[in-house]
Amino acid sequence: xxxxxxxxxxxxxxxxxxxxxxxxxxxxxxxxxxxxxxxxxxxxxxxxxxxxxxxxxxxxxxxxxxxxxxxxxxxxxxxxxxxxxxxxxxxxxxxxxxxxxxxxxxxxxxxxxxxxxxxxxxxxxxxxxxxxxxxxxxxxxxxxxxxxxxxxxxxxxxxxxxxxxxxxxxxxxxxxxxxxxxxxxxxxxxxxxxxxxxxxxxxxxxxxxxxxxxxxxxxxxxxxxxxxxxxxxxxxxxxxxxxxxxxxxxxxxxxx
Amino acid sequence: xxxxxxxxxxxxxxxxxxxxxxxxxxxxxxxxxxxxxxxxxxxxxxxxxxxxxxxxxxxxxxxxxxxxxxxxxxxxxxxxxxxxxxxxxxxxxxxxxxxxxxxxxxxxxxxxxxxxxxxxxxxxxxxxxxxxxxxxxxxxxxxxxxxxxxxxxxxxxxxxxxxxxxxxxxxxxxxxxxxxxxxxxxxxxxxxxxxxxxxxxxxxxxxxxxxxxxxxxxxxxxxxxxxxxxxxxxxxxxxxxxxxxxxxxxxxxxxxxxxxxxxxxxxxxxxxxxxxxxxxxxxxxxxxxxxxxxxxxxxxxxxxxxxxxxxxxxxxxxxxxxxxxxxxxxxxxxxxxxxxxxxxxxxxxxxxxxxxxxxxxxxxxxxxxxxxxxxxxxx
Ligand SMILES: Cc1cc2nc3c(=O)[nH]c(=O)nc-3n(C[C@H](O)[C@H](O)[C@H](O)COP(=O)(O)OP(=O)(O)OC[C@H]3O[C@@H](n4cnc5c(N)ncnc54)[C@H](O)[C@@H]3O)c2cc1C
Ligand SMILES: Cc1cc2nc3c(=O)[nH]c(=O)nc-3n(C[C@H](O)[C@H](O)[C@H](O)COP(=O)(O)OP(=O)(O)OC[C@H]3O[C@@H](n4cnc5c(N)ncnc54)[C@H](O)[C@@H]3O)c2cc1C
Numbered sequence: 041x042x043x044x045x046x047x048x049x050x051x052x053x054x055x056x057x058x059x060x061x062x063x064x065x066x067x068x069x070x071x072x073x074x075x076x077x078x079x080x081x082x083x084x085x086x087x088x089x090x091x092x093x094x095x096x097x098x099x100x101x102x103x104x105x106x107x108x109x110x111x112x113x114x115x116x117x118x119x120x121x122x123x124x125x126x127x128x129x130x131x132x133x134x135x136x137x138x139x140x141x142x143x144x145x146x147x148x149x150x151x152x153x154x155x156x157x158x159x160x161x162x163x164x165x166x167x168x169x170x171x172x173x174x175x176x177x178x179x180x181x182x183x184x185x186x187x188x189x190x191x192x193x194x195x196x197x198x199x200x201x202x203x204x205x206x207x208x209x210x211x212x213x214x215x216x217x218x219x220x221x222x223x224x225x226x227x228x229x230x231x232x233x234x235x236x237x238x239x240x241x242x243x244x245x246x247x248x249x250x251x252x253x254x255x256x257x258x259x260x261x262x263x264x265x266x267x268x269x270x271x272x273x274x275x276x277x278x279x280x281x282x283x284x285x286x287x288x289x290x291x292x293x294x295x296x
Numbered sequence: 297x298x299x300x301x302x303x304x305x306x307x308x309x310x311x312x313x314x315x316x317x318x319x320x321x322x323x324x325x326x327x328x329x330x331x332x333x334x335x336x337x338x339x340x341x342x343x344x345x346x347x348x349x350x351x352x353x354x355x356x357x358x359x360x361x362x363x364x365x366x367x368x369x370x371x372x373x374x375x376x377x378x379x380x381x382x383x384x385x386x387x388x389x390x391x392x393x394x395x396x397x398x399x400x401x402x403x404x405x406x407x408x409x410x411x412x413x414x415x416x417x418x419x420x421x422x423x424x425x426x427x428x429x430x431x432x433x434x435x436x437x438x439x440x441x442x443x444x445x446x447x448x449x450x451x452x453x454x455x456x457x458x459x460x461x462x463x464x465x466x467x468x469x470x471x472x473x474x475x476x477x478x479x480x481x482x483x484x485x486x487x488x489x490x491x492x493x494x495x496x497x498x499x500x501x502x503x504x505x506x507x508x509x510x511x512x513x514x515x516x517x518x519x520x521x522x523x524x525x526x527x528x529x530x531x532x533x534x535x536x537x538x539x540x541x542x543x544x545x546x547x548x549x550x551x552x553x554x555x556x557x558x559x560x561x562x563x564x565x566x567x568x569x570x571x572x573x574x575x576x577x578x579x580x581x582x583x584x585x586x587x588x589x590x591x592x593x594x595x596x597x598x599x600x601x602x603x604x605x606x607x608x609x610x611x612x613x614x615x616x617x618x619x620x621x622x623x624x625x626x627x628x629x630x631x632x633x634x635x636x637x638x639x640x641x642x643x644x645x646x647x648x649x650x651x652x653x654x655x656x657x658x659x660x661x662x663x664x665x666x667x668x669x670x671x672x673x674x675x
Contacts, residue, residue, distance in 0.1 A: 107307070110307060111307055224311050224315050224344055226344045226345040227308070227344060227346055228353075230304055230311070231358060231359070
């Protein structure tokens with residue numbers, strides 16, 4: 041089976057993030073594999089181990105993203121591809137999907153896995169857009185995957201409920217939490233990762249003109265969520281508390 | 297000069313940090329109380345290929361370097377020093393002598409189960425009357441026909457309850473009136489061999505520390521490890537490597553204490569300010585960070601020298617001595633910054649201090665390290 045995983049290098053949102061001049065500061069920030077993509081990588085490895093084939097991880101970004109690709113190789117992926125977009129000014133979900141689809145169009149992928157969302161941008165668009173461009177089936181937020189021949193039985197998370205469905209390969213799925221428990225890379229895995237093939241491509245290599253993948257969206261402002269203030273505990277008679285609450289919702293929170 | 301970790305080292309560090317935070321740290325307070333050996337953690341470490349880290353792939357090892365060993369030991373110890381010492385002793389006291397001095401056959405038979413995690417590694421040197429002066433060994437091994445017959449006892453031996461076999465030192469004869477000490481591999485299920493696990497320790501409570509008693513224990517002649525009469529030299533070499541492990545453990549504990557103290561100093565308010573706004577607290581934290589940085593650099597230097605195949609005995613003693621002493625100082629200051637809370641188990645810093653104390657004693661006391669360094673600098 042020919043398996044591809046779309047992987048994004050993101051900020052570790054559990055670490056401190058500093059915004060200055062409308063940008064997230066890269067200095068001092070920690071970078072990780074987008075956690076939802078880790079589920080995708082793990083699932084890809086499990087599918088390969090059960091059905092044979094090869095797992096290729098793909099990312100777009102600068103040279104630094106090699107670290108995340110090597111980590112995926114250490115987990116057990118077979119090959120990696122870095123599409124270097126360092127020199128491209130303005131990228132969004134449209135651009136990413138377009139570039140990835142250009143790369144994937146002649147690869148005859150049986151299965152493509154991606155994360156449900158990236159924890160930085162949080163759009164959840166890239167996976168489905170790639171599938172649309174490739175003209176293959178896709179299912180988002182999956183929590184279980186079973187492949188039988190070219191039939192695929194899937195459970196997916198729908199706002200806390202589970203939907204079961206059946207579809208066919210070739211297929212793109214996006215991984216939701218609960219799909220699996222991503223493994224830690226093994227020590228031999230880490231040591232072998234460097235020797236596994238990692239191909240680096242430029243947009244030119246894919247015959248993509250930068251203008252054709254120019255972002256369709258514009259980021260107006262980036263800011264941190266407001267600091268959490270201490271809560272207020274209302275006191276006294278229940279009647280009075282209700283009155284006070286309604287008053288506060290009107291005058292202070294201005295939600296009614 | 298290059299002070300950067302390689303990409304593999306960095307990946308290993310990140311991975312071990314995640315593993316330690318997610319799997320090792322959560323039960324550490326509980327294990328300190330119940331003295332429960334971290335069996336599950338070591339099952340996972342076995343699956344991750346960590347148990348044979350520096351040993352050849354031929355025996356199921358991973359063939360990684362000493363820097364990697366230091367990284368893994370530091371990260372485990374940061375979360376739980378009992379787990380750290382278990383790992384460090386497994387590799388550097390249990391596996392290393394077999395790796396260094398074992399015959400091909402011995403390595404196949406005894407090093408392989410250590411690499412796979414089927415057996416823990418252990419090393420029996422210290423005796424009731426032979427600690428710092430390990431040459432004062434009294435345990436004897438007499439050759440009777442094709443067998444060594446062992447009598448005597450060992451104290452404070454790490455991991456022995458979980459080992460299938462371990463190397464011990466014993467007197468195997470006299471050479472010109474001088475005691476001849478050799479190392480012998482003993483299966484732990486041998487008849488007449490008793491392992492007693494009932495010490496009540498100050499710290500490292502979830503690690504296994506045992507007393508060994510040998511009463512006419514018979515092992516085949518070919519269980520001799522290395523050269524007959526070279527036991528003393530061999531364990532000195534073994535301990536040089538082990539000291540890097542102790543240094544790395546100390547750095548891990550100190551880092552954990554610092555991290556907790558820094559976080560607490562930002563949260564705790566007294567006199568209308570957080571502690572971190574007081575210059576005295578800032579200076580304490582600055583000194584702690586400085587000492588940790590120096591200790592880690594020394595550990596890496598000793599490890600690097602070893603990996604280059606260069607002499608590293610002096611540096612190993614230096615890193616062990618310095619790191620263990622600053623681990624105590626940093627843990628002490630971390631408790632101080634926590635005030636009364638620091639005295640409570642829940643805040644963990646008191647455990648760090650109890651755990652750190654062993655590092656000034658095991659694998660050569662601080663005094664012994666100074667003796668080693670003094671000899672190296674020409675005293
Ligand atoms: C938790 C734990 C785990 C251990 N694990 C192992 C293990 O796996 N295998 C093993 O073989 N051993 C192990 N040990 C033993 C450890 O290595 C010894 O305790 C240590 O070497 C010190 O020996 P001792 O306890 O006999 O102290 P002693 O040698 O009696 O020393 C007592 C004090 O006298 C000082 N001293 C001694 N000689 C001199 C001198 N010439 N000049 C100045 N000061 C001196 C020492 O520095 C020390 O402060 C362990 C010990 C503990 C507590
Ligand atoms: C076993 C035990 C028994 C106790 N018994 C009693 C008792 O019987 N009765 C009772 O009332 N209390 C008791 N206490 C409480 C004890 O007195 C307090 O823990 C102690 O006064 C420190 O206060 P704290 O723990 O709130 O630490 P904090 O005041 O939060 O101090 C934390 C750290 O910050 C430092 N710090 C604070 N302010 C400054 C500053 N302005 N400049 C520089 N450094 C500063 C402190 O020196 C300390 O290192 C007990 C505590 C323990 C652990």
